[in-house]
Amino acid sequence: MGIEHFMDKAVKLAVDNVKKGGGPFGAVIVKDGEVVASGTNRVTAENDPTAHAEVKAIREACSKLRTFDLSGCTIYTSCEPCPMCFSAIYWAHLDAVYYAADHHDAAKAGFDDAFIYDEIKKQPGERKINFKKLDFEQHFQPFADWISNENKTKY
Amino acid sequence: MGIEHFMDKAVKLAVDNVKKGGGPFGAVIVKDGEVVASGTNRVTAENDPTAHAEVKAIREACSKLRTFDLSGCTIYTSCEPCPMCFSAIYWAHLDAVYYAADHHDAAKAGFDDAFIYDEIKKQPGERKINFKKLDFEQHFQPFADWISNENKTKY
Numbered sequence: 525m526g527i528e529h530f531m532d533k534a535v536k537l538a539v540d541n542v543k544k545g546g547g548p549f550g551a552v553i554v555k556d557g558e559v560v561a562s563g564t565n566r567v568t569a570e571n572d573p574t575a576h577a578e579v580k581a582i583r584e585a586c587s588k589l590r591t592f593d594l595s596g597c598t599i600y601t602s603c604e605p606c607p608m609c610f611s612a613i614y615w616a617h618l619d620a621v622y623y624a625a626d627h628h629d630a631a632k633a634g635f636d637d638a639f640i641y642d643e644i645k646k647q648p649g650e651r652k653i654n655f656k657k658l659d660f661e662q663h664f665q666p667f668a669d670w671i672s673n674e675n676k677t678k679y
Numbered sequence: 680m681g682i683e684h685f686m687d688k689a690v691k692l693a694v695d696n697v698k699k700g701g702g703p704f705g706a707v708i709v710k711d712g713e714v715v716a717s718g719t720n721r722v723t724a725e726n727d728p729t730a731h732a733e734v735k736a737i738r739e740a741c742s743k744l745r746t747f748d749l750s751g752c753t754i755y756t757s758c759e760p761c762p763m764c765f766s767a768i769y770w771a772h773l774d775a776v777y778y779a780a781d782h783h784d785a786a787k788a789g790f791d792d793a794f795i796y797d798e799i800k801k802q803p804g805e806r807k808i809n810f811k812k813l814d815f816e817q818h819f820q821p822f823a824d825w826i827s828n829e830n831k832t833k834y
């Protein structure tokens with residue numbers, strides 16, 4: 525089972541998801557040559573703006589493998605990840621990412637995540653959504669408690 | 680009920696979550712002066728690397744309000760959002776973001792999401808995780824089907 529085989533699965537999931545009323549995105553996660561999880565875009569179907577194909581696949585893989593660390597796994601996704609999925613891939617410690625369509629293709633279909641990539645680079649006050657840091661006295665308390673907690677599970 | 684009141688709730692959730700073995704992060708989502716959802720970091724507790732406080736709060740708010748669009752809502756988070764949560768906030772169309780600690784504070788406690796912000800800016804081949812676009816013939820099929828589907832739910 526090679527790279528083309530797994531990408532074919534991801535793209536077929538995306539095609540099938542459109543038929544079911546979902547978004548045109550699919551992904552599979554592979555470990556040791558086997559598909560361990562898959563995901564499709566279920567944003568509108570599940571009322572969850574975070575339910576992108578990659579995030580769904582990551583959550584399913586972690587649930588099945590009972591870990592929050594997907595080192596040793598590769599994700600095949602029908603489209604270049606948006607910045608949310610990009611970051612989820614880093615937090616999940618996946619080994620590699622293969623994608624078929626890129627963000628230019630996605631933009632042609634009305635999915636403009638390039639906009640979010642641009643927003644990330646801006647300063648908080650210059651963004652379309654207002655990001656404001658409050659001067660809040662207890663702001664460091666959660667971190668102080670975390671640092672002094674000897675029983676924490678690091679990640 | 681003002682800004683300080685809601686931030687106090689978010690920070691207290693973060694402090695309380697550390698006591699429960701979770702990560703030092705909390706968030707609340709407010710609509711029309713009322714808290715409609717809250718979230719804490721449950722990455723290790725739920726084996727879900729996407730279970731950050733903001734993502735959890737967004738999922739809960741969307742579930743309760745039965746929408747994937749949180750226009751009209753504001754999020755108060757104990758810490759400046761990581762790029763995953765940042766993007767989730769854009770996809771959810773929240774009106775504004777208030778945060779207490781910033782990413783410098785988070786880094787002092789070992790949470791280095793500045794690293795992911797740096798990775799996003801790099802070209803695919805230069806990243807720590809290998810991102811590779813495949814030359815896959817059917818790459819545009821999901822988008823073509825999406826474009827021609829007249830019954831789709833846009834978002």
